[in-house]
Amino acid sequence: MQLEVLGVGGAGCRIADSIRAAEPTDHSFLTDVFAFDTDESSLNGTVIPESHRSRYGPDDIDGGLAGDLERGRTVGQAYADDLLESVPRPAAEAADAILVTVGLGGATGGGTVPALVATLQQRTDVPVYVLATLPADREFDAAADRSRSGPRGPAADAPRPNAAANAVATLERLDGVASAIITFDNEDWLRPGEPLRDGRDRCNRELATRVAAVFAGGGDSEGPVAQTVVDASDVRRIVGDQSAIVALGYGDQTVETSGSRFGLGLLSAEPDIDTSEAVSAIETVVRKGIRGKLSLECDPETAERGLLIVGGPPAWLNRQAIAEGRRTLESAIGGSGILGGDAPRPDGDRVFAAVVLAGVESQRLEALRAAADRTEPAD
Ligand SMILES: Nc1nc2c(ncn2[C@@H]2O[C@H](COP(=O)(O)OP(=O)(O)OP(=O)(O)O)[C@@H](O)[C@H]2O)c(=O)[nH]1
Ligand SMILES: [Mg+2]
Structure with a gap:
């Protein structure tokens, strides 16, 4: 099947980058990969071609939104339409599905993705899936952050006290909007005490390997054709269109x-x-x-x-x-x-x-909801 990937925010763009790198040489499955961020320097850290990147938002927020989800939503709603016009998408018609990648916990990706997905759903008949990371406890819970017990080295991450609340609020907004929500839990994939900055590339490679294995499928490239081809409609039947986790x-x-x-x-x-x-x-x-x-x-x-x-x-x-x-x-x-x-x-x-x-149920989502209730509510 053919997939169009749109990355939003720091995590979303890096994950989109990793998916591009994971495309098997003998089996292409990507129409195009785009990167959208309010933060120019983060955007420039990807290897997605410049023509496929777009920096958006008012100038005063270059550098990101520092976890202010409310501001992120305002910006996201104002720019969702423009974002899709800001890059050339000649191959969009060829895509069997769209995958919007985002790290839940921040403000740019989390603020924009619900509006962007809603816009895409209006404009196209293909499913719009979201690939979302869940924040690790160490980001918002000082007690869980072992990298803070010693001197905070240059690799230590800036704390994100709103991460759990932001993640839960964005998940709620995606419910009924995203066709399905594929999740990746940073808590489980980072090593104990490992700062996100150190572990994120490895996590993104692991995630991209899984995405490529599912969406590259067995069909339409050159080379031998699968005996039982998993095509776009099979994936759609399994993940559904009801925002299943x-x-x-x-x-x-x-x-x-x-x-x-x-x-x-x-x-x-x-x-x-x-x-x-x-x-x-x-x-x-x-x-x-x-x-x-x-x-x-x-x-x-x-x-x-x-x-x-x-x-x-x-x-x-x-x-x-x-x-x-x-x-x-x-x-x-x-x-x-x-x-x-x-x-x-x-x-x-x-x-x-x-x-x-x-359609899985996970205690991790419950734990994040509980943590969100303990920390500042985003709404
Ligand atoms: N797996 C993975 N998770 C990441 C990565 N970068 C950030 N995250 C996660 O994504 C969440 C959001 O971070 P960013 O994507 O940097 O935030 P943003 O959308 O750019 O929003 P602001 O910077 O707050 O404007 C964080 O809380 C982390 O949990 C990454 O490269 N890989
Ligand atoms: Mg950012």
Whole structure:
């Protein structure tokens, strides 16, 4: 499928950047990637081409909004329409879905994204998904910030006392507006005591790997076509259009591919892969995808619907094992909507499983709501 990505605010633009970098060379899935921020210097820190970046907002807020969500909303509402005109979008028609990326907790992304998504929903028939990070406790809770126990080095992050309240307020505004909300919890992905500034690139790579695994799918590029193609309408059926909270799972394993690389193409026959080895690789990655660390910690049992994509070098994609993986996912989730497919990657050196859990419930969201109640309300 083809995806248009719009990043908003510091986190949103960096994540958009990472998704661009994660696009497989043998399997393009992005129409265009854009970056929007009120903060020029943050925008210039991305490698998104200048033609695809747009600095917006009144001049007095260059440098960001420092967590003032109310101001962020005012700016977002005033500029949402203009933002879409400020960049060339000739390929927009080709997109099967739009993904708006944002870090919840700040003011620029959180203030703009609800208005931007609402505008996009009016202008297009394709689903508009939001990819949102949740703030880590150390950002707004001094007691949880171990980097503050020692001398605060240059790498320490500025505290964001409003982060939880902002995140909760923005999530509420996205409800009923975003087609679905894919979440990534910084709390769970940063290491203990690690400042966001130090860990964010790693987190963004992890997140981008998952996004690429789900949205690059198995269909429409050159090269072998999947036996069961997961297309845009399959993703849409699983994540729905009711602002479901979505968690992503992922597992991979490096596999031997040297057999296919020798012979300079003279030996076109697929390498001999031991069936039991292929089956065991797929079992392993599917288990990691469902039971390993999710983008948002939750019990898969709470999911209403699920999608499984198993990818890798074609010779490794054992049909029976993939079908068994689907059954494993089906029994892991409480709901009953399951789809699955495969994603051949002839140039890949790993077998992977990407898991989409839609409509999940998470205690982390409850904890953020409680923290928001304790800190200053954003409204
Ligand atoms: N995963 C990840 N999270 C980030 C990154 N940068 C910031 N965050 C998270 O996103 C939240 C919002 O931060 P920013 O995106 O910098 O904020 P902004 O939207 O630019 O808003 P202001 O700077 O307040 O105007 C933070 O509270 C962090 O939780 C990043 O690169 N990766
Ligand atoms: Mg910013």
